[in-house]
Amino acid sequence: MKFSNRTEAGKILAKELEKHPVLLTNSLILAIPRGGVPVSYSVAEELKIPFYLVITKKLSHPNNQEVAIGAIAPDGTYELNKKFEFQGFSKDTINQIRDKALEKVQRRVKKYTQGSQLNIKGKHIIIIDDGIATGFTALVAGKYVKKNGAKTANLAIPVSPLSSINRVEKIFDKVICPQKIDSYSFSVGSFYADFHQNSDEELFEYMEKAEKEGLLYKNFS
Structure with a gap:
């Protein structure tokens, strides 16, 4: 199945989430x-659930910035591909990659959320992306x-390779994915007719629309 765009993918994802009422x-x-x-x-609009952002940044391979070897969160929480640790790179190199990415993710937090810290205690969290690769x-x-x-921490994505589902299931309470692809050759964009790169302007437009509709989460610590 190919999604026409991310909005349609969200509507399909919302239908899948309706099968799990405890999360709603x-x-x-x-x-x-x-x-x-x-x-x-799109999911928030369909299910009338508030939404906000969770900011992360991929860790890039030192020899190829397009290759993700892990990711990092604003508080320094990070995950590294175990395969990378056995490629002969020193701990200093890994630390430099991590520190550089941490600076970038913290700048993104200021840009997108003005540095606000969400209060999510006791919430069923549903993390959503347009798909996952690694x-x-x-x-x-x-x-x-x-x-x-x-x-609870739950992940909802429209499409993912089975290998990545197996990887993320160790962290999440529930993983919801209508399209699980058994393939080693995988690209999220190949499952969308329209997979244009979203701009910051579009991001802020969605947040403004959500605020007008009472869907933007505003409980900060």
């Missing part, structure tokens, strides 16, 4: 920017919300 009470959707924002807004960004987001007092 005292719950909060957290979107992974930027691709997860239109999906999350799953490290989702893993870090899950660890982050658990450290900050979430009652």
